[in-house]
Amino acid sequence: MTRSTPAFSRRSFLSATTALGAAAALGLPARAQSNMTVGFIYVGPRDDFGYNQAHAEGAAAVKAMAGVTVIEEENVAETIDVQKSMESMINLDGASLIFPTSFGYFNPHILELAPKYPDIRFQHAAGLWTDGMPSNVGSYFGYIGMGQYLNGIVAGHMSATKKIGFVAAKPIPQVLLNINSFLLGARAVDPSITCQVIFTGEWSLAVKEAEATNALVDAGCDVITCHVDGPKVVMETAARRGAFICGYHADQTALAPDRYLTGAEWNWAGVYTGMVQTVLDGGMIDNFVRGGLADGFIKMSPLGSAVSDAARAQFEAAKAEILAGGFAALKGPLNDNTGKPLLGAGEALVETDIALESMDYLVEGVIGSTA
Amino acid sequence: METDLGLWSILIAIVGGAIRVSTPFLFVSLGELLTERSGRINLGLEGTLVFGAMSGYGVAYLTGSAWAGVAAASVAGAMFGVVHGVICSIPRVNDIAIGIALMLFGMGLAFFFGKRFIQPVAPYLPSIPFGWWSDIPQIRAALDVNVLFLIGLGLALVISWMLRTTRVGLILRVVGDSTDAARAMGLRPVPIRIAATAAGGALAGIGGAYLSLYYPGSWTEGISSGQGLMAVALVIFARWNPVACIWAALLFGGAGALGPALQSVGITSGYYLFYAAPYVLTLGLLIATSSPTRAMSGAPGELSITK
Numbered sequence: 001m002t003r004s005t006p007a008f009s010r011r012s013f014l015s016a017t018t019a020l021g022a023a024a025a026l027g028l029p030a031r032a033q034s035n036m037t038v039g040f041i042y043v044g045p046r047d048d049f050g051y052n053q054a055h056a057e058g059a060a061a062v063k064a065m066a067g068v069t070v071i072e073e074e075n076v077a078e079t080i081d082v083q084k085s086m087e088s089m090i091n092l093d094g095a096s097l098i099f100p101t102s103f104g105y106f107n108p109h110i111l112e113l114a115p116k117y118p119d120i121r122f123q124h125a126a127g128l129w130t131d132g133m134p135s136n137v138g139s140y141f142g143y144i145g146m147g148q149y150l151n152g153i154v155a156g157h158m159s160a161t162k163k164i165g166f167v168a169a170k171p172i173p174q175v176l177l178n179i180n181s182f183l184l185g186a187r188a189v190d191p192s193i194t195c196q197v198i199f200t201g202e203w204s205l206a207v208k209e210a211e212a213t214n215a216l217v218d219a220g221c222d223v224i225t226c227h228v229d230g231p232k233v234v235m236e237t238a239a240r241r242g243a244f245i246c247g248y249h250a251d252q253t254a255l256a257p258d259r260y261l262t263g264a265e266w267n268w269a270g271v272y273t274g275m276v277q278t279v280l281d282g283g284m285i286d287n288f289v290r291g292g293l294a295d296g297f298i299k300m301s302p303l304g305s306a307v308s309d310a311a312r313a314q315f316e317a318a319k320a321e322i323l324a325g326g327f328a329a330l331k332g333p334l335n336d337n338t339g340k341p342l343l344g345a346g347e348a349l350v351e352t353d354i355a356l357e358s359m360d361y362l363v364e365g366v367i368g369s370t371a
Numbered sequence: 372m373e374t375d376l377g378l379w380s381i382l383i384a385i386v387g388g389a390i391r392v393s394t395p396f397l398f399v400s401l402g403e404l405l406t407e408r409s410g411r412i413n414l415g416l417e418g419t420l421v422f423g424a425m426s427g428y429g430v431a432y433l434t435g436s437a438w439a440g441v442a443a444a445s446v447a448g449a450m451f452g453v454v455h456g457v458i459c460s461i462p463r464v465n466d467i468a469i470g471i472a473l474m475l476f477g478m479g480l481a482f483f484f485g486k487r488f489i490q491p492v493a494p495y496l497p498s499i500p501f502g503w504w505s506d507i508p509q510i511r512a513a514l515d516v517n518v519l520f521l522i523g524l525g526l527a528l529v530i531s532w533m534l535r536t537t538r539v540g541l542i543l544r545v546v547g548d549s550t551d552a553a554r555a556m557g558l559r560p561v562p563i564r565i566a567a568t569a570a571g572g573a574l575a576g577i578g579g580a581y582l583s584l585y586y587p588g589s590w591t592e593g594i595s596s597g598q599g600l601m602a603v604a605l606v607i608f609a610r611w612n613p614v615a616c617i618w619a620a621l622l623f624g625g626a627g628a629l630g631p632a633l634q635s636v637g638i639t640s641g642y643y644l645f646y647a648a649p650y651v652l653t654l655g656l657l658i659a660t661s662s663p664t665r666a667m668s669g670a671p672g673e674l675s676i677t678k
Contacts (some may be wrong), residue, residue, distance in 0.1 A: 030633055044592065044593070045482075045486075045489060045591070045592050047486070047489045047490055048489065048591060048592075049489075049490070075482075075592065085605075127525060196634075196635060196637060197634075197639075198631050198634040199632075199634065199642055200631075201642065201643055202596075204591070204593040205593065205596050206582075206587045206589070206591055206593055206594045206595075206596065207392060207582075207586075207587055207594075207596065207598070207627065208596075208627070208630070208646075209587065210391075210586060210587035210588075210629065210630040211388055211391075211392065211627065211628050211630075212630045212634075214384075214387070214388075214391075214512065214631070214636060215384055215628075215631040215632050215634065215635035216388075216511045217512070218380060218383070218384060218508075218512065218513075218632075218635060219380070219635040219636065230591055230593070232589050233587045233588075233589055234545075236492075236587075236588060236589055237587060237588070240588075241512065243569065254490075254492075255492065318443055367639070368634065368639045369639035369640045369642075371640060371641075
């Protein structure tokens with residue numbers, strides 16, 4: 001009886017686990033086809049009225065697809081943490097398609113991990129995939145600057161002080177494009193309008209965002225929008241101070257229905273289900289995907305009750321122009337806010353222009369600085 | 372409506388910001404002061420602050436009363452304090468390690484229970500418009516003072532008086548300065564320290580309720596961004612003196628408002644530097660007030676960092 005232990009010798013244990021491991025390794029591709037696992041990683045909470053909520057709504061649409069398992073992880077920092085999250089999704093959950101959704105995940109984290117896992121597809125929002133980067137990495141984004149341009153048109157009509165405000169996180173190209181578009185939309189209504197910008201320095205700093213909003217209202221801004229991860233604090237603070245608000249990322253109407261004018265929203269549900277379907281059908285997602293209002297990448301919140309008829313008319317006209325394609329918010333002659341010429345007369349940067357994605361300036365009329 | 376105040380607006384913004392932002396600093400630092408004067412350090416008040424913000428917001432939303440939220444936050448904070456106090460009463464338990472563990476625990480628990488409260492809108496705490504005399508909107512906004520701020524100011528004075536002249540204050544100081552002396556007086560240090568830690572937790576919970584129910588006035592997971600930790604450091608900065616806690620809290624609040632205020636008047640470059648202003652200020656003041664001959668004046672003798 002006591003001599004029966006050799007039956008469980010180390011060697012037989014090892015061979016058994018190796019066999020198990022081999023079976024798992026063989027089983028993985030088969031499972032990936034019949035039941036694909038898709039991972040989503042968010043930098044903040046999934047229901048933040050903002051950036052993460054917009055992506056999580058897209059993930060929820062993917063979850064409803066047949067043959068797809070969705071795994072999600074929230075509050076993952078833009079540090080080595082995201083690499084650990086991605087590796088655990090790949091190795092423990094068997095994810096074959098991963099959407100790490102925050103800007104800072106791309107370089108270096110995704111670019112470092114992708115060569116190690118050539119069979120896994122990494123789809124990153126907002127990154128700029130260029131030739132020479134790993135072919136299993138893709139970047140996608142929408143022309144949400146157009147949404148901020150439309151926000152600006154409504155803001156231009158509704159502003160009595162001719163000063164509008166923008167609470168921004170960091171001076172990266174996407175944020176600068178939003179600020180510039182917001183002002184240029186307003187200037188399409190009245191060229192004397194200025195836009196005050198305050199940078200908080202981080203994506204999510206509730207108290208600083210509230211302070212920035214108060215400072216903007218104190219400086220005379222009466223329509224305020226933002227580009228931070230969770231616009232809830234900015235929207236509520238601005239509405240309490242009596243300013244009008246334009247939303248960003250997701251629909252924030254519920255926070256202040258009588259002060260909310262409209263908002264630039266992501267529409268990831270259609271984009272994500274399309275990408276997952278491509279993979280399910282055995283196809284390849286393009287490495288570089290961009291889309292705008294016409295492609296269903298972005299949408300506008302329903303116009304609020306406070307919006308005037310004149311604003312409504314110009315908003316709809318501009319929206320139709322953007323939907324027709326080839327629209328340019330940045331048209332020459334145009335200087336930056338230090339007086340340096342950007343575009344000559346007749347020159348323009350249309351919404352699809354790749355040069356917009358390396359924007360490092362604020363246009364004339366924006367009060368603020370990129371550093 | 373618009374009045375151009377030029378550089379005056381920076382001053383108004385700093386005063387307004389100091390009043391708006393300082394309240395959580397004040398409550399947490401007064402709470403930590405009570406705890407430390409009894410000879411314990413509770414580094415977990417950041418977790419208590421976040422949990423207080425969540426529970427205050429949740430209860431205010433469910434009951435429709437902001438003050439019920441404040442009460443719930445203080446009870447929740449006191450519970451965290453009791454847990455910390457009881458665990459640290461076990462011999463050879465390190466109060467700093469327990470504090471860090473409870474900080475992470477409090478934040479995790481707050482995120483877990485707080486999920487369903489991110490979306491709803493809870494009622495706000497009322498404020499008193501002390502700017503009624505002015506018709507400049509900036510001044511009116513800056514002097515819109517929340518009741519909790521005034522309570523905090525009163526509390527600092529009461530604690531100061533209590534520590535100096537009452538029997539309760541004397542007991543707290545004796546327990547904090549020397550366990551042996553306290554025992555010789557017939558006092559039982561352990562229950563007194565637990566009570567002081569619980570009171571400290573309750574104050575930190577109220578600070579959290581201020582964050583979620585007044586300013587910035589919503590529950591999100593990033594609501595505190597380290598204010599609880601900073602407030603604990605403020606106690607050392609204020610040399611364990613409640614009235615100095617008021618000035619320290621106001622200083623940090625005002626310094627935090629400096630960055631946005633400067634940008635709003637057009638001084639736009641170097642904002643990362645302005646945002647570092649509170650920390651630079653702290654370093655400068657600590658260096659200026661430090662002395663090579665006497666270390667940590669005002670520190671309670673039983674505090675584990677000074678032993």
